[in-house]
Amino acid sequence: MPKEQANWSPYDNNGGSxxxxxxxxxxxxxxxxxxxxxxxxxxxxxxxxxxxxxxxVMASSGFQADVKAxxxxxxxxxxxxxxxxxxxxxxxxxxxxxxxxxxxxxFFPYYSFNVLGGLDNEGKGCVFTYDAVGSYEKVGYSSQxxxxxxxxxxxxxxxxxxxxxxxxxxxAVTPLAEAxxxxxxxxxxxxASERDIYTGDKLxxxxxxxxxxxxxxxxxxxx
Amino acid sequence: MFxxxxxxxxxxxxxxxxxxxxxYAMEAVKQGSAAIGLRSKTHVVLGCVNKANSxxxxxxxxxxxxxxHIGVAIAGLTADGRVLSRYMRNECINYxxxxxxxxxxxxxxxxxxxxxxxxxxRSWKRPYGVGLLVAGLDESGAHLYYNCPSGNYFEYQxxxxxxxxQAAKTYLERRFESFRDTTRDDLVKDALMAIRETxxxxxxKSSVCTVAVVGVGEPFHVLDQGxxxxxxxxxxxxxxxxxxxxxxxxxxxxxxxxxPEPEQGAAAGEGVAPMDI
Numbered sequence: 001m002p003k004e005q006a007n008w009s010p011y012d013n014n015g016g017s018x019x020x021x022x023x024x025x026x027x028x029x030x031x032x033x034x035x036x037x038x039x040x041x042x043x044x045x046x047x048x049x050x051x052x053x054x055x056x057v058m059a060s061s062g063f064q065a066d067v068k069a070x071x072x073x074x075x076x077x078x079x080x081x082x083x084x085x086x087x088x089x090x091x092x093x094x095x096x097x098x099x100x101x102x103x104x105x106x107f108f109p110y111y112s113f114n115v116l117g118g119l120d121n122e123g124k125g126c127v128f129t130y131d132a133v134g135s136y137e138k139v140g141y142s143s144q145x146x147x148x149x150x151x152x153x154x155x156x157x158x159x160x161x162x163x164x165x166x167x168x169x170x171x172a173v174t175p176l177a178e179a180x181x182x183x184x185x186x187x188x189x190x191x192a193s194e195r196d197i198y199t200g201d202k203l204x205x206x207x208x209x210x211x212x213x214x215x216x217x218x219x220x221x222x223x
Numbered sequence: 224m225f226x227x228x229x230x231x232x233x234x235x236x237x238x239x240x241x242x243x244x245x246x247y248a249m250e251a252v253k254q255g256s257a258a259i260g261l262r263s264k265t266h267v268v269l270g271c272v273n274k275a276n277s278x279x280x281x282x283x284x285x286x287x288x289x290x291x292h293i294g295v296a297i298a299g300l301t302a303d304g305r306v307l308s309r310y311m312r313n314e315c316i317n318y319x320x321x322x323x324x325x326x327x328x329x330x331x332x333x334x335x336x337x338x339x340x341x342x343x344x345r346s347w348k349r350p351y352g353v354g355l356l357v358a359g360l361d362e363s364g365a366h367l368y369y370n371c372p373s374g375n376y377f378e379y380q381x382x383x384x385x386x387x388x389q390a391a392k393t394y395l396e397r398r399f400e401s402f403r404d405t406t407r408d409d410l411v412k413d414a415l416m417a418i419r420e421t422x423x424x425x426x427x428k429s430s431v432c433t434v435a436v437v438g439v440g441e442p443f444h445v446l447d448q449g450x451x452x453x454x455x456x457x458x459x460x461x462x463x464x465x466x467x468x469x470x471x472x473x474x475x476x477x478x479x480x481x482x483p484e485p486e487q488g489a490a491a492g493e494g495v496a497p498m499d500i
Contacts, residue, residue, distance in 0.1 A: 076316045083288065083312050 011063050011111045012037055015198030016048055017147030018059035019185055020117035021159065022125030022140050026178045026209040029117040030185045031059040031145075032193070032220060034201040044201035044222070051213065053078055056091040056118035057206050058098070061145030062132070063111035070110050073101060091118035095128040095136060102134030109133050113144035118208055125173050125208075137164070140172030147192030147199040154188055178209065186218055193221040234346045244350060245343050248372035251352035255298035257388050257421040258285060260356040261381035261395060261414055262367040266407045266438030267358035269296040270414040272385075272421055273431055286435045286445055290315040292325045293359035294435050294443040298385035299372075300352035307351060311335065328359030332368045332376045340374030354384045358437055365438065383417060390420040407438055411446070412458050427455055 018031040035046040049059045050071040058074070060067040077097060081089050089097070095116050102110055109132045116128040116136075129142035140161040143151040162170040174181060185205060193200040200223065205216040229235050230243035237243060256274035260267065273282035283301045287308040288294050293315065297304030314334055318326035335355065342348040350372040357368040369384065370376045381399045383391035394417050402410065414434055419427040429452035437443035 072320055076320050079316055080312070083309075 010108075011066075013062060013111070013146075014042070014064045015146045016061040017143060017145035017151060017189070017192050017196065017199045018048060018061050018113070018115050019143040019151060019155070019188060020059065020115040020127040020129075020141065021155075021176075021181050021185060022117065022127040022173045023176060023178060023181055024125065024173055025119075025123055026181070026207060027057075027117040027119060027125035027127065028178070028181050028185055028205060028207050029057045029059050029115065030189065030203060030205040031061065032147075032189060032199045032201060032203055034199065035064060036198050039197075041201075047204055049204055049206050050075075051206075052089075052094055052116075053091070053118070054088040054213075055208055056089065056094045056116065057208060057213070058114055058116045059144075059206075060112045060114045062113045066110040067112045070101065070112050070114075074098060077101075090121050091116065091126055091128075092120055092138075094118075095126075095138070098128075098130065099134040099136045102130065102132065106133050113148075115142050115144050117206075119210075123210060138172070139164070140174055143188075145199070147189075147196040150192045150196055151188050154191060155184075158184060178207065182207065182216070189218075189220055232346060233343055233349060242343060242373075245373050248350035248352050249354075252299040252354035252372065252384055253386060253388075255301070255353070255385045256285070257383060257385035257391060257418070258296040258298045258354075258356055259381070259383040259388070259391050259395070259414060259417045259421075260296060260358055260367045260369075260379070261399070261402055261410060261417070262358070262365045262379075263402050263405050263407070263410050265365055266410055266436060266441070267360070267365045267367050268410050268414040268434065268436050269294060269356060269358050270418045270432060270434045271296050271298075272418060273433055286433050287312075288435075288443050288445075289331075289357075289359075290319075290325060291442040292361065292437060293328055293331065293357065294437055295358070296356040296435070298354050298356075298388075303351045303353040304355065307335065307338075307353065307355065310338065311357075325361065327361040327363070328357060328366045328368065329361070329363075331359070332357050332370055335370050336374050336376045339370065339372055342372075343374055356382060356384060358435075358443070360437055360439065381417075383421070385421075387421040387423060390423060391417040394420045407436065407441075408454070411436060411454060415451070415455055415458070427459075428452070429455060 015036040016032050016034055020029045031048040033045050035042045048061055051057050052074050078089055114130040120126045127139050127142055128136050129139055130136045141155050141159050159174050161172050189203045200220045203218040203220050207214050229237035233244035256272045258271040260269045269286055271285040275282040286296045289311045295308055315326045339351055342350045355370040359366050367379050368376050369379055369382050380402055381395040418432045429448040434451050435445040
């Protein structure tokens with residue numbers, strides 16, 4: 001008798017796209033606010049961005065229930081870190097923690113595609129990009145989610161990053177100014193909203209720099 | 224309290240119905256350097272004396288932040304206190320994770336008390352040798368609790384524990400009625416005055432004490448030395464002007480402070496088993 005298959009899945013994909021761009025002294029993290037399932041929209045106003053530490057913000061697309069659980073887990077670990085070390089976690093430290101947390105569930109993964117953005121210990125922008133099981137890399141820019149196939153080649157074209165394998169190591173951060181980077185991100189989401197049905201409604205942009213964290217919104221196509 | 228044949232195990236009762244090991248654990252609290260707590264309707268202040276082993280060493284940390292709305296000051300075996308703080312922090316984090324709201328202080332102290340009680344009823348354990356002043360804010364207002372090694376806990380308007388705490392308690396007993404409606408800054412000043420009482424002659428400086436505050440709209444935090452020194456300077460001038468009017472009445476045999484609310488109906492009146500204080 002052929003083996004019975006499960007007729008349900010523990011996962012769902014709520015769609016959406018995330019982008020992060022690192023600059024010399026800032027970091028821009030953006031994500032759309034549409035949450036969907038199948039061909040339906042669940043809500044037009046859902047934030048995929050979570051502040052994990054003072055200088056560290058994560059944007060995640062994928063299965064939002066897993067994303068929420070992951071965010072709560074990291075927030076709890078950050079509290080413990082603060083109690084023990086009397087200071088906030090740095091972005092690189094959080095990056096490693098996120099990787100370990102994801103790999104911990106290697107055999108029942110968080111269906112969460114993450115980009116981590118923030119300032120490193122010297123105040124320079126940094127972006128880390130992940131897969132669902134914790135493989136990560138420090139890069140100058142990245143995108144994840146349903147629109148990433150449309151967005152990533154455009155970012156590659158505009159922000160061409162030197163290979164991380166080069167010696168001597170070259171700076172991955174973009175030489176663009178903060179305002180220019182934000183404009184680029186807005187363009188990129190307008191671009192993705194045109195053809196990706198899961199990206200649209202509203203764009204949430206978070207900018208981290210030496211002055212702190214600020215948030216901006218922009219309308220996107222609602223269709 | 225003398226050595227006797229019933230004090231070897233924590234699981235041995237004496238004929239008078241006492242557990243001597245637990246009482247000895249409470250003695251350890253009295254040996255630690257002083258810690259005080261006082262509360263108003265909206266704020267709670269914790270203070271402690273910084274005692275260093277020698278001139279060469281740093282002082283031990285006696286005030287711990289447990290969560291944004293809860294902090295604790297300890298007296299006794301600081302190592303035990305550290306471990307219990309870690310437990311309290313964990314409980315707060317787990318509660319927030321599950322219920323997305325801050326752990327009510329009253330719930331935390333019960334959990335702490337139950338944890339302490341376990342150590343009074345296992346032959347392979349020993350009681351925690353630390354007294355905890357738990358200061359916190361929740362929906363029902365500002366709270367100050369005292370948890371002792373016996374597993375009892377009480378709520379207080381103001382309290383002091385550790386060595387030479389009686390002097391502070393006497394000061395607090397005189398002043399506690401005004402605490403409820405006082406301002407945050409006055410509450411901190413009262414805490415500093417109470418600490419000064421335990422120093423018995425030694426000059427009160429910010430390097431000798433640590434003060435922490437939690438209140439409505441003010442997450443738990445330890446005040447930095449600069450701020451503390453400023454407050455000390457401010458009221459020392461006033462105190463000199465007023466003259467030495469404040470002389471402590473020697474209240475011996477009194478309960479530590481007003482409004483203790485013993486949870487398990489402890490027979491405080493007998494004065495035989497000092498489990499309550």
